[in-house]
Amino acid sequence: MSKTRQEHDDRPGVRTTRPAEEGTDSARAPSTGISRRRLLGTAGVAGATGLALGTAGGAAGYAAARPEEATALTTVGTNAVPFHGTHQPGISTPAHARGHLIAFDLAPGARRKEAAALLRRWSATARALMAGEPATGGGHDTGVALDAGPSSLTVTFGFGRTFFDRTGLGEQRPAALDPLPPFSSDHLDPGRSDGDLWVQIGSDDALVAFHALRALQKEAGTTARVRWQMNGFNRSPGAAAHPITSRNLMGQIDGTKNPKPSEPDFARKIFVPTPPAAGTPAWMAGGSYAVVRRIRMLLDDWEKLSLHKQELVIGRRKSDGAPLTGGTETTEPDLDKRGPDGNLVIPSNAHARISAPEANAGAAMLRRPFSFHDGIGADGTPDAGLLFICWQADPLRGFVPVQRKLDRGDALSAFIRHEASGLFAVPGGAAEGEYVGQRLLES
Numbered sequence: 001m002s003k004t005r006q007e008h009d010d011r012p013g014v015r016t017t018r019p020a021e022e023g024t025d026s027a028r029a030p031s032t033g034i035s036r037r038r039l040l041g042t043a044g045v046a047g048a049t050g051l052a053l054g055t056a057g058g059a060a061g062y063a064a065a066r067p068e069e070a071t072a073l074t075t076v077g078t079n080a081v082p083f084h085g086t087h088q089p090g091i092s093t094p095a096h097a098r099g100h101l102i103a104f105d106l107a108p109g110a111r112r113k114e115a116a117a118l119l120r121r122w123s124a125t126a127r128a129l130m131a132g133e134p135a136t137g138g139g140h141d142t143g144v145a146l147d148a149g150p151s152s153l154t155v156t157f158g159f160g161r162t163f164f165d166r167t168g169l170g171e172q173r174p175a176a177l178d179p180l181p182p183f184s185s186d187h188l189d190p191g192r193s194d195g196d197l198w199v200q201i202g203s204d205d206a207l208v209a210f211h212a213l214r215a216l217q218k219e220a221g222t223t224a225r226v227r228w229q230m231n232g233f234n235r236s237p238g239a240a241a242h243p244i245t246s247r248n249l250m251g252q253i254d255g256t257k258n259p260k261p262s263e264p265d266f267a268r269k270i271f272v273p274t275p276p277a278a279g280t281p282a283w284m285a286g287g288s289y290a291v292v293r294r295i296r297m298l299l300d301d302w303e304k305l306s307l308h309k310q311e312l313v314i315g316r317r318k319s320d321g322a323p324l325t326g327g328t329e330t331t332e333p334d335l336d337k338r339g340p341d342g343n344l345v346i347p348s349n350a351h352a353r354i355s356a357p358e359a360n361a362g363a364a365m366l367r368r369p370f371s372f373h374d375g376i377g378a379d380g381t382p383d384a385g386l387l388f389i390c391w392q393a394d395p396l397r398g399f400v401p402v403q404r405k406l407d408r409g410d411a412l413s414a415f416i417r418h419e420a421s422g423l424f425a426v427p428g429g430a431a432e433g434e435y436v437g438q439r440l441l442e443s
């Protein structure tokens, strides 16, 4: 347990509030960093004892049952991600257990002024909720997250291509928002694609995520209406016996070769530089581009494959994510290695071979997906798969070349279907006193 706890404590960008280390300003409960109002409103039985212990009062039940596990369990709730910063949260933040993606279209008549007011409201609410405070905008708080801490909540805002003409900001539209090229394997549903505004919500608690979703939806008021919404999930923190990259619904360890925030060229690959290169508008400094694809997995077909065939499709072992050429999850694959039969051990059409930066002129992206499961589809198969979200400084040097290559000859193609697509410009993070997108909307 302590190992797992350590893993979550150390996650980059996640601040775990610890007893006796935090300030005690009047708005916050001493020693937890969680709002006093939330704790007092909910701790109830735990009351002052919960506060004194410095663990989330709502977890008092666990504490009574197994004291040695209580701290690890409550860590999930107390983790908080800062809202303000150079980049928006929810990009390099470690994967969340729960996520909502929502696209909005501006209502007829809503222009730049109304959009600016909406982003101001949304930012204020996102900041408060991420700090574990109640939602104050748009009426009273629904109470859904009352007894939980911030649970690593992040809210990330993006602009779709259509936003700019609707708000009279056409000249500020980055060229990188040009429509993605069509791919031969696309089966895209326009009603679940694109959108003027995009919001990504992530949390390690499903109720905290839903609470944020409702608060933000309500605040859209008459300015914007929901175009589509998708709900996703990942493994819960602490569920695995040891720290391990998450699995997708095909059972594969997914995310191994992602660029790491600790690597020196991480920011160059993922974020627009400050100042941006010529041709990119100044308001995108510190921003990123998100490509969102709802990718259905044809699980009935996939699950009929033998384990060996499944592993050949990816080029990695299912059990531990190691390349088929041996070693552990982090061992570099030996792409030239041949087996006794003379064939490449990692087949020429293996997904991990042809998606690699080396096979795509260095194209790199940060994949930060959620799994989804929306029940059984009309065809009687699971409506399940991957809400694929990838982040990059330039989609034409990240997603596009890689997807072109995958589209032509990925062994995985027979088992997946791209059903929806979006491309969003995600501005840099808001400084203290600023709202997200202010540098665009007040330019």
Ligand code: HEM
Pocket (backbone or CB within 6 Å): 248, 250, 252, 253, 254, 255, 256, 257, 258, 293, 295, 296, 297, 314, 316, 351, 352, 353, 355, 356, 357, 365, 367, 385, 386, 388, 399, 402, 403, 406, 412, 416
């Ligand atoms: C449901 C669809 C998909 C599944 C199940 C899937 C699964 C995987 C798995 C298991 C790996 C190997 C482990 C890892 O490095 O993460 C991988 C690697 C990768 N995938 Fe996918 N993937 C899917 C779609 C895509 C798409 C649409 C793209 C981009 C267009 C993509 C880009 C990559 C990249 C860049 C790598 C890392 C390659 C490397 O650096 O060696 N994947 N994927």
